[in-house]
Amino acid sequence: MQFDLIVTGGTVVTADATFPADIGVRDGKIAALMPSWPSDEAGHAQSSIVNRQSSIVIDASGCYVLPGAIDGHAHLQMPTGVGYTADDWATGTRAAALGGTTCVIDFVETEPGERLTDALTKRLDEARAAVIDFGLHMTIQPDEHPIAGIPRRVSARRVAEMREAYQAGCASFKLYMAYPGFQVSDGDLLRVLRAVAELNAMACIHAENGDVVEVLRDAVVDHPERAIHHARTRPPANEHEAVTRAVLCAELSGARIMIFHIGCEAAARVVADAKLRGNDRVYGETCPHYLTLTEDALAREDGRLWVCAPPLRPQADQDAMWRMLASRALDVVGTDHCPFTRTQKDAGAVDFRRAPGGVPGIETRLGLLHEFGVRRGRITLNDWVRVCCSRPAEVYGLAGKGRIAVSYDADLVVFDPTLRKTLTAGELHSDIDWSAYEGMTCAGWARDVIARGDVIVRDQRWIGRPGRGQFIRRAFFGETRPVDV
Numbered sequence: 001m002q003f004d005l006i007v008t009g010g011t012v013v014t015a016d017a018t019f020p021a022d023i024g025v026r027d028g029k030i031a032a033l034m035p036s037w038p039s040d041e042a043g044h045a046q047s048s049i050v051n052r053q054s055s056i057v058i059d060a061s062g063c064y065v066l067p068g069a070i071d072g073h074a075h076l077q078m079p080t081g082v083g084y085t086a087d088d089w090a091t092g093t094r095a096a097a098l099g100g101t102t103c104v105i106d107f108v109e110t111e112p113g114e115r116l117t118d119a120l121t122k123r124l125d126e127a128r129a130a131v132i133d134f135g136l137h138m139t140i141q142p143d144e145h146p147i148a149g150i151p152r153r154v155s156a157r158r159v160a161e162m163r164e165a166y167q168a169g170c171a172s173f174k175l176y177m178a179y180p181g182f183q184v185s186d187g188d189l190l191r192v193l194r195a196v197a198e199l200n201a202m203a204c205i206h207a208e209n210g211d212v213v214e215v216l217r218d219a220v221v222d223h224p225e226r227a228i229h230h231a232r233t234r235p236p237a238n239e240h241e242a243v244t245r246a247v248l249c250a251e252l253s254g255a256r257i258m259i260f261h262i263g264c265e266a267a268a269r270v271v272a273d274a275k276l277r278g279n280d281r282v283y284g285e286t287c288p289h290y291l292t293l294t295e296d297a298l299a300r301e302d303g304r305l306w307v308c309a310p311p312l313r314p315q316a317d318q319d320a321m322w323r324m325l326a327s328r329a330l331d332v333v334g335t336d337h338c339p340f341t342r343t344q345k346d347a348g349a350v351d352f353r354r355a356p357g358g359v360p361g362i363e364t365r366l367g368l369l370h371e372f373g374v375r376r377g378r379i380t381l382n383d384w385v386r387v388c389c390s391r392p393a394e395v396y397g398l399a400g401k402g403r404i405a406v407s408y409d410a411d412l413v414v415f416d417p418t419l420r421k422t423l424t425a426g427e428l429h430s431d432i433d434w435s436a437y438e439g440m441t442c443a444g445w446a447r448d449v450i451a452r453g454d455v456i457v458r459d460q461r462w463i464g465r466p467g468r469g470q471f472i473r474r475a476f477f478g479e480t481r482p483v484d485v
């Protein structure tokens with residue numbers, strides 16, 4: 001068989017297994033996976049496919065070869081009160097690729113009165129600059145019965161439009177239980193989840209009790225410039241309560257739900273308990289910032305840079321997040337990449353309530369989880385691949401991605417554990433002038449990245465074509481598939 005590309009000599013790491021193998025790629029797909037166990041006395045691997053013809057050969061000796069990482073949660077070019085998030089589709093997806101991510105799921109934001117599929121068309125036009133494949137979650141927010149100019153209810157028309165959005169490839173719907181203008185009532189939450197269940201779709205939920213948060217925030221009078229108020233006004237119990245309510249509504253409706261950005265142990269336990277009850281349609285995501293940072297960052301004088309919601313938590317919660325990943329209580333690690341420049345973040349310099357919420361992370365996820373998870377012994381190599389690469393494909397309905405197996409998309413990362421990367425704004429590629437991880441060093445980084453058979457990163461340098469990313473239409477077919485190699 002003639003291949004377009006061969007990756008040889010590496011150690012393939014999947015969600016279940018670690019073994020030496022060569023990979024042959026043809027027409028953008030994995031065409032052969034040939035184990036290459038050491039076969040002579042000196043322990044040299046006897047390569048099984050390297051002698052066959054191929055135009056490109058990548059020597060992955062000494063490296064791990066992983067399925068391309070999938071980031072189920074990013075906010076590129078998103079309109080906010082301080083302008084757009086700082087990465088557009090070109091810079092954001094290029095930064096993702098340079099960190100080993102070959103597919104990202106972003107969002108469609110909708111205006112009241114705008115048809116969901118019209119909003120999707122607009123968003124797809126913006127996303128033409130994407131350099132890696134992408135999916136889109138469709139945001140559902142109140143669109144009728146305005147009080148003081150803010151819509152308070154999700155209209156029946158909006159709920160009816162969800163079918164069309166699903167058929168257009170947006171298989172998941174984002175709901176906010178917090179933020180004025182976005183927050184849905186409990187009644188609307190249940191109504192939308194019933195529609196989600198009927199469509200066999202998914203709801204992705206921002207779970208915080210928004211009413212409680214607003215009262216606590218309004219009550220802050222002393223030293224409003226201190227960003228630590230952000231954590232104090234969004235306590236873990238608040239997140240725990242909202243996740244409990246979301247899971248209740250999921251169980252009443254039968255909907256498949258993903259609880260986004262879980263940062264505290266109490267909230268993660270609600271997802272774990274649902275799984276223990278046998279509910280295999282309740283999923284949980286945590287993010288690199290909850291796994292590597294604590295609320296101490298918010299206590300800094302420039303703590304506003306680390307304002308995100310839910311907020312960073314104490315060390316005990318960070319430790320719990322690792323355990324929850326290792327035990328599979330939580331399913332995936334998504335970045336919630338939501339980058340703002342220092343100037344944009346400075347909107348919160350005199351009052352924490354004005355700081356735009358979000359931290360960057362689209363490029364650093366694989367490296368951080370390898371350093372702080374695998375190398376520190378908190379998760380295994382296979383856990384790392386499961387939560388960053390394979391499980392996201394399963395839970396978000398990305399058929400043909402997330403596995404190293406014949407006929408799957410040739411999305412591959414050659415990860416070199418001997419590379420050292422210091423995380424500074426200058427070394428990273430997001431279009432911002434700071435890093436949430438400034439000064440941290442990761443041993444191990446993505447060296448080469450292959451996306452649908454194209455080598456897009458070689459020796460940590462971007463060499464891909466602009467705008468090569470494709471919109472992936474997602475769908476769910478019955479139960480999720482089990483992971484295997």
Ligand SMILES: [Zn+2]
Nearest residue numbers: 073075336338
């Ligand atoms: Zn988000």
